[in-house]
Amino acid sequence: MVFSSTLFLFYFLPLFLLVYHVVPKGLKNWVIFFFSILFYTWGAPVFVFILLGTSFMDFLLVRAIHRSSAAQRKRILLIISLTVNLGLLAYFKYSNFFVGNANALLQSFGLDGVEWTKVIMPIGISFFTFESITYTVDVYRGKHAPLSNLKDYLLYLLAFPKLIAGPIVRFQEIADEVIERRESIDEKLIGLYRFSMGLAKKVLISNVMAAQAKVIFESDFHQLSASTAWIGILAYTMQIYFDFSGYSDMAIGLGKIMGFHFPENFNSPYSSKSITEFWRRWHMTLGNFMRDYLYIPLGGNRVSSKTRLYFNLALVFILSGFWHGAYWNYVLWGAFHGAFLILDRIFLVKLLNKLGSVASIAITFFIVMMGWVIFHIENDLSKIGLYFERLFDFSSDPLFSVSPAFWPIFFIAVFFSFLPAFSIGKKMQEFVYNRNSYSLSANGIFLLVTILLFVMSASSVISSGFNPFIYFRF
Incomplete structure (x- = not known):
């Protein structure tokens, strides 16, 4: 789903705005989360489960980083989180590139290339990965405490306005607004x-x-x-x-x-x-x-x-x-x-x-x-x-x-x-x-x-x- 489409402009957005402004304040984040999942699932129904799964793992890892007092353990957990996120990006976005170039090199020497089924890249994965990294690193650096519940963390990552093509919103920039924000006419x-x-x-x-x-x-x-x-x-x-x-x-x-x-x-x-x-x-x-x-x-x-x-x-x-x-x-x-x-x-x-x-x-x-x-x-x-x-x-x-x-x-x-x-x-x-x-x-x-x-x-x-x-x- 894209912003410049009849589906978004005449169905998704009006329905979202209606529901968002009708529900009590305590449910507004749930509304954003639900519509964000719907927004992404509409175009990538399989990949949304990958994003949710890695997000859940990151949420647990970052909580462990925040609670740990041992510097070495915090670094190990940081490396694990970064490896998973960058590994996800490398696999979906760059594996076709690396395999294709490796096969071209092998074939130039008269060797058979590696058999490979092309990987389809989930839309918005670069922005999603970078924001996951900012969450991990900002907490590791002590710039902000991690979010206390999974729903708020998923809201930060998956909020549909910025999910697909940014801007890249660093965690410390809107961490407080995820929990409590003021809205004005x-x-x-x-x-x-x-x-x-x-x-x-x-x-x-x-x-x-x-x-x-x-x-x-x-x-x-x-x-x-x-x-x-x-x-x-x-x-x-x-x-x-x-x-x-x-x-x-x-x-x-x-x-x-x-x-x-x-x-x-x-x-x-x-x-x-x-x-x-x-x-x-x-x-x-x-x-x-x-x-x-x-x-x-x-x-x-x-x-x-x-x-x-x-x-x-x-x-x-x-x-x-x-x-x-x-x-x-x-x-x-x-x-x-x-x-x-x-x-x-x-x-x-x-x-x-x-x-x-x-x-x-x-x-x-x-x-x-x-x-x-x-x-x-x-x-x-x-x-x-x-x-x-x-x-x-x-x-x-x-x-x-x-x-x-x-x-x-x-x-x-x-x-x-x-x-x-x-x-x-x-x-x-x-x-x-x-x-x-x-x-x-x-x-x-x-x-x-x-x-x-x-x-x-x-x-x-x-x-x-x-x-x-x-x-x-x-």
Whole structure:
């Protein structure tokens, strides 16, 4: 089940909101838990039992960690929990990758490959695994006591707004809200506005960009003109941002309706002035996770040599890339960004600062787009090189016809992507995203805009087919 579907918008969500707001306060967590199980089971009826089973085991292990006074025993229990969670992720997400590459290597030496039945990956397993890890590690580090009952722990892990594609919510961030949270009309309204804006991002912008990108990236790259290749990557660049940030907006909005405060996941990343800044603004919850649970334990910035610092940066981003998918292009994409982060520290940030804001934003956006070429083309690294050739081969460049809706929606996407780079855009962003309440007149305007966006989005959803979010696959 996806947020941008008739099933969710017209059946699941209204029923959930009705039941949630009718039952007594003591039953609200049970309602979230029940509907979250239903939400996940609808798309993965077998895998839900795996998630429940490993969650129950983690719950017991973390309680034992918290109760133990022996440091060595706590470390052993921590290792067991991490091994199970990472092992689960490795099996379901990466076993096909490793077996496939091992078979290719064996066959290159004239040997028979290993017989293997491909493993189907449960949706959302990467996000589920990372949140399980934060629970274990946060309790181990003494940042918060574990939850006292299994139902609350399962609620933290399986809450349907964030279950499939984040944001990655660390345990310490909402631990207290799982047990006791305050709900207000103001925040419920803001949650409704945020949900509708996210839905519009996905349905009215991302889906239009996706349709154009799909046509181009599924065509024969040998026949692509430069203009066609540029339209393809521009479309995908806007598609992935409005798709993923739209989902995050919807998740955060639903959380606010229930009294949860999920962390922000995006902060106008395309208006960044360097790749370092881009990663402070793009998929922020993943960046924070990798920083706190991998980069800092490796030594972070406090290492004795620049060589070790650069190694840490490269390793973290290669693993971040591999987290996105079990293909070599994701590893390459992570290495690509890791290389630019290292270059930022050596000289690039100083150079970009000298060039001024407009030039630094343009150069950073160009680098990010080139990265999206690597990110988007799976399974065949040679096609990545061919696409780059097409981008810069202007010898034969016939005009390429696009859908009538493409250019208007594209320029709207560009406008909203880069508006926060200017002072008026920053003020608008502050007004829309960083408020806990609005005046009566502002609420009236937001409500009208919300209704308009919802009607337009719902009409598009009804008339279109299945349109899953990009990050559901990760």
